[in-house]
Amino acid sequence: MAPKRTSFRALTGRANSVLLMPGGARYFHVELSSRYRWYVAPTRLALVALSGIIAVAIIWSVTQTVMIMRDWQDMQVRLDQVRMQDNQLLAHAQQEGTDLSESSLQKLQMEVHLANQLLTKRHFSWTQFLSALEAAIPQHVSIKSIRLDPGSAVVHMTGLAVTVEDVTALTVTLQDHAVFRDSVLGQHRVGPDGLVEFDLTLRYRQPGV
Amino acid sequence: MDFILQQLRKPYGILIPWLALVLLLAGVLWAVRTVGIDGAEQSRVKLELEWNQARQEFTHHKEAQKARKDLVQVWSVLPVERDFAPLALGITEEAKRDRVILPALSYKTEPTTVANTSKGVLQGTMTGRYEDLRRFLYDVETAEELVYIEDLELVRPDAQQYQTLTFNIKIATYLRGEPDKP
Numbered sequence: 001m002a003p004k005r006t007s008f009r010a011l012t013g014r015a016n017s018v019l020l021m022p023g024g025a026r027y028f029h030v031e032l033s034s035r036y037r038w039y040v041a042p043t044r045l046a047l048v049a050l051s052g053i054i055a056v057a058i059i060w061s062v063t064q065t066v067m068i069m070r071d072w073q074d075m076q077v078r079l080d081q082v083r084m085q086d087n088q089l090l091a092h093a094q095q096e097g098t099d100l101s102e103s104s105l106q107k108l109q110m111e112v113h114l115a116n117q118l119l120t121k122r123h124f125s126w127t128q129f130l131s132a133l134e135a136a137i138p139q140h141v142s143i144k145s146i147r148l149d150p151g152s153a154v155v156h157m158t159g160l161a162v163t164v165e166d167v168t169a170l171t172v173t174l175q176d177h178a179v180f181r182d183s184v185l186g187q188h189r190v191g192p193d194g195l196v197e198f199d200l201t202l203r204y205r206q207p208g209v
Numbered sequence: 210m211d212f213i214l215q216q217l218r219k220p221y222g223i224l225i226p227w228l229a230l231v232l233l234l235a236g237v238l239w240a241v242r243t244v245g246i247d248g249a250e251q252s253r254v255k256l257e258l259e260w261n262q263a264r265q266e267f268t269h270h271k272e273a274q275k276a277r278k279d280l281v282q283v284w285s286v287l288p289v290e291r292d293f294a295p296l297a298l299g300i301t302e303e304a305k306r307d308r309v310i311l312p313a314l315s316y317k318t319e320p321t322t323v324a325n326t327s328k329g330v331l332q333g334t335m336t337g338r339y340e341d342l343r344r345f346l347y348d349v350e351t352a353e354e355l356v357y358i359e360d361l362e363l364v365r366p367d368a369q370q371y372q373t374l375t376f377n378i379k380i381a382t383y384l385r386g387e388p389d390k391p
Binding site: 051054058069072093111119145 | 220221223224227228230231234235237238241242245246249250252253256257259260263264266267269270271273274276277278279280283284321322323324326343346347350355356357358359361362363364381383
């Protein structure tokens with residue numbers, strides 16, 4: 001029995017020397033549990049599909065990035081063009097002696113406002129206004145005072161009429177007129193001489209404006 | 210390493226490489242979206258703002274240049290300050306020719322918001338027949354000098370003289386300053 005045991009131990013020792021590494025680690029490990037797990041195959045399939053979807057998303061995102069970068073490049077070109085045109089304009093203006101500096105542009109607004117005011121007032125014709133008024137005032141009515149505010153185009157007038165009907169006729173005429181509108185009779189009273197004094201406000205719209 | 214090998218040997222070990230791949234791709238996707246798309250989009254938006262601003266500035270400069278040219282034309286027609294008194298005298302002469310009486314005319318200059326430009330105002334009363342007054346007003350309105358009638362007010366007609374009317378008149382213009390003046 002003793003030699004037989006010796007030979008078995010020797011065999012075991014040889015097997016161990018083959019299976020075990022010098023540090024004690026094994027070369028092979030046999031898992032004896034069952035390898036079948038029902039969820040492995042569907043999960044792997046899901047992971048494969050997910051990988052595919054993410055890969056597509058990556059390609060789509062990269063494409064989007066490239067498109068945005070192209071847009072960016074186009075816009076950069078346009079920006080450079082606008083800046084170049086602006087610089088050319090400024091250089092040209094400087095050659096002409098036109099000051100387009102920031103401080104000058106701030107003053108420009110006031111200058112334009114003043115010039116527009118001047119031209120608007122110059123364009124207003126008092127002669128036209130008086131002609132229109134002459135044509136609108138009926139007989140038996142005379143104007144005592146008249147004042148026009150050119151800014152608001154409101155006319156204030158006082159006058160005399162023979163009868164109250166004449167004042168009414170004047171108001172109605174001015175209400176439905178080509179250049180006068182919004183006539184409002186402020187007050188009227190019969191004076192000691194029997195004439196009707198009235199006070200009227202209306203708006204004037206200059207023809208051609 | 211051993212741990213990974215051990216895990217790979219497990220029944221579900223076959224899933225680990227796929228899971229790693231999914232995680233890797235998710236990371237790549239996150240990086241592409243964060244750095245790529247978001248970064249590029251932010252740069253594009255910033256550039257678009259710059260472009261719009263540059264366009265507005267260019268348009269503003271173009272309009273300003275045109276306005277400056279127009280203003281030069283307008284200012285060149287305005288009388289200079291030293292011509293204000295002769296202008297007033299010229300208007301008085303015109304009134305005489307139209308048989309309109311301008312008994313007194315006050316001269317006044319007012320500062321404006323624009324440097325080197327002031328407003329000259331001539332104010333007084335004018336008396337005459339309606340036809341003559343109208344002719345005078347027309348002459349002032351169509352004068353070569355850039356003057357305008359700022360205000361005109363008919364005052365009560367003289368009860369004694371129905372033929373004549375009296376107006377308060379205010380004639381104004383803008384005057385160019387003299388740059389050489391110290």
